[in-house]
Structure formats: C-alpha cells, structure tokens
Amino acid sequence: MREPTVDAVMTKDVVTARPETTFKELVTLMNEHRVSGLPVVDTKGRPLGVVSEADTLVKQEQHGGAPTRPWLGRRRRTRWQKATGRVAGDLMTTPPVTIGADATVTAAARTMAHKNIRRLCVVDGDGKLVGVVSRRDVIGTFLRDDDAIRADIEEHVFTKGMWLFPGTMTVEVADGVATVDGSVEHRTTALVAGQLIQAVPGVVAVENNVRYELDDTVTSPL
Numbered sequence: 001m002r003e004p005t006v007d008a009v010m011t012k013d014v015v016t017a018r019p020e021t022t023f024k025e026l027v028t029l030m031n032e033h034r035v036s037g038l039p040v041v042d043t044k045g046r047p048l049g050v051v052s053e054a055d056t057l058v059k060q061e062q063h064g065g066a067p068t069r070p071w072l073g074r075r076r077r078t079r080w081q082k083a084t085g086r087v088a089g090d091l092m093t094t095p096p097v098t099i100g101a102d103a104t105v106t107a108a109a110r111t112m113a114h115k116n117i118r119r120l121c122v123v124d125g126d127g128k129l130v131g132v133v134s135r136r137d138v139i140g141t142f143l144r145d146d147d148a149i150r151a152d153i154e155e156h157v158f159t160k161g162m163w164l165f166p167g168t169m170t171v172e173v174a175d176g177v178a179t180v181d182g183s184v185e186h187r188t189t190a191l192v193a194g195q196l197i198q199a200v201p202g203v204v205a206v207e208n209n210v211r212y213e214l215d216d217t218v219t220s221p222l
Contacts, residue, residue: 106199146176190212
C-alpha cells in the first residue's frame with residue numbers, strides 16, 4: 001500500500017497575498033478566513049515567502065519599531081525591521097519552504113519538524129503554488145478508523161506485502177495501536193511485518209508479539 005501523498009491532505013483553495021498587500025489587509029484576510037498564515041506569491045503564482053500571525057504580532061510587541069532601532073543581537077534587529085513593515089514584502093519570512101504534491105505525508109512531517117515550521121508551500125513542477133500542507137493536515141492522518149487500519153494491514157501488509165498464508169499473523173487495532181500476533185520461522189519476517197505495519201497510515205504504534213523459531217539476524221562465528 002502506498003503512503004498518502006501531500007496532494008491527498010493539503011489545502012488546495014489557498015488564500016494568498018502579494019508583496020504589496022498592506023498590513024491591515026493581511027490581518028483582515030487571516031481573520032476572515034481563519035488561517036494562521038498566508039503564502040506571498042508573485043505575479044506568476046510562485047511563492048516568495050510566508051506571513052504568519054507571529055510576523056504580524058511583532059508590530060505590537062515592538063511598538064511598530066518605535067522609538068529607536070535596537071542594535072543588540074541579529075534576531076532583535078530582524079524583529080524590529082518586521083515591526084516597521086507596512087506590506088507583506090516587509091513582513092514575510094523568506095525563503096518559503098516548499099514541497100511537491102507527490103511527496104509523502106511522512107516527508108512533509110519530517111521537513112516541518114526539521115525546519116520547526118507549521119506549514120509548507122506545495123508547488124508544481126513549474127514552482128507555482130498549488131496548495132498548503134500544515135501540521136494539522138499531517139496529524140489528521142491519525143484520525144483514521146481502527147477497523148479501516150486493520151483492514152489495510154491485513155490486505156496490504158499480510159496478503160499483498162508479505163504473501164503470508166492466512167492465519168500466519170493476526171492484528172488488532174485499538175486507538176491506532178496495532179497489536180500483531182502469530183508465529184513465523186525467521187525473526188526477520190517478524191521485524192519486517194512490524195516495520196510495514198508502522199508505515200500504514202493512522203498507525204500510532206506497533207506491539208509486535210510475533211514469535212519466531214530462528215533468529216537469522218545473528219551472524220554465526222566463523
């Protein structure tokens with residue numbers, strides 16, 4: 001079974017801004033559409049950056065950049081510069097972190113965790129914005145029904161993935177935790193089963209209770 005791609009979970013009807021969009025327009029758009037960030041795109045629809053709620057809050061935090069520019073620390077100077085901004089081009093965080101629509105949800109989650117960001121701009125082959133994938137979109141994959149997860153494991157892992165005889169392994173899923181039992185000849189078979197099950201969308205954790213006769217992961221001494 002193929003892992004879900006970004007295209008399957010991303011928001012496709014994206015509210016965007018242009019570099020010249022004013023501060024007040026940005027806040028209004030985020031409030032009206034109940035979003036926490038806006039991609040800023042050029043005339044061809046390619047993302048230039050992202051303006052988030054955090055970027056807009058800097059203006060209040062720094063009192064609009066008044067009265068004087070702080071000289072201590074690069075990070076403080078950057079925040080002060082944003083506080084003086086009047087349009088999206090001044091406020092946006094650049095460069096935008098992008099991902100392809102055909103990338104896996106796991107790849108998106110890994111990128112967001114590594115970059116410590118809340119959303120990714122999804123682009124097509126020409127670099128044009130086609131959607132946005134957020135942490136909430138990724139987390140949503142764990143809301144799958146337990147019965148649907150179990151059915152996927154039985155069909156796509158046991159039958160099609162590992163070609164096991166019926167009854168060789170059994171699985172129960174509760175709150176996303178898959179408990180797998182059974183008996184196989186080799187330890188590697190049990191380990192592979194656990195790895196494949198963990199990759200099934202919606203699986204939170206795997207309790208691997210499969211028994212084996214031979215530990216083929218141990219190298220015999222010469």
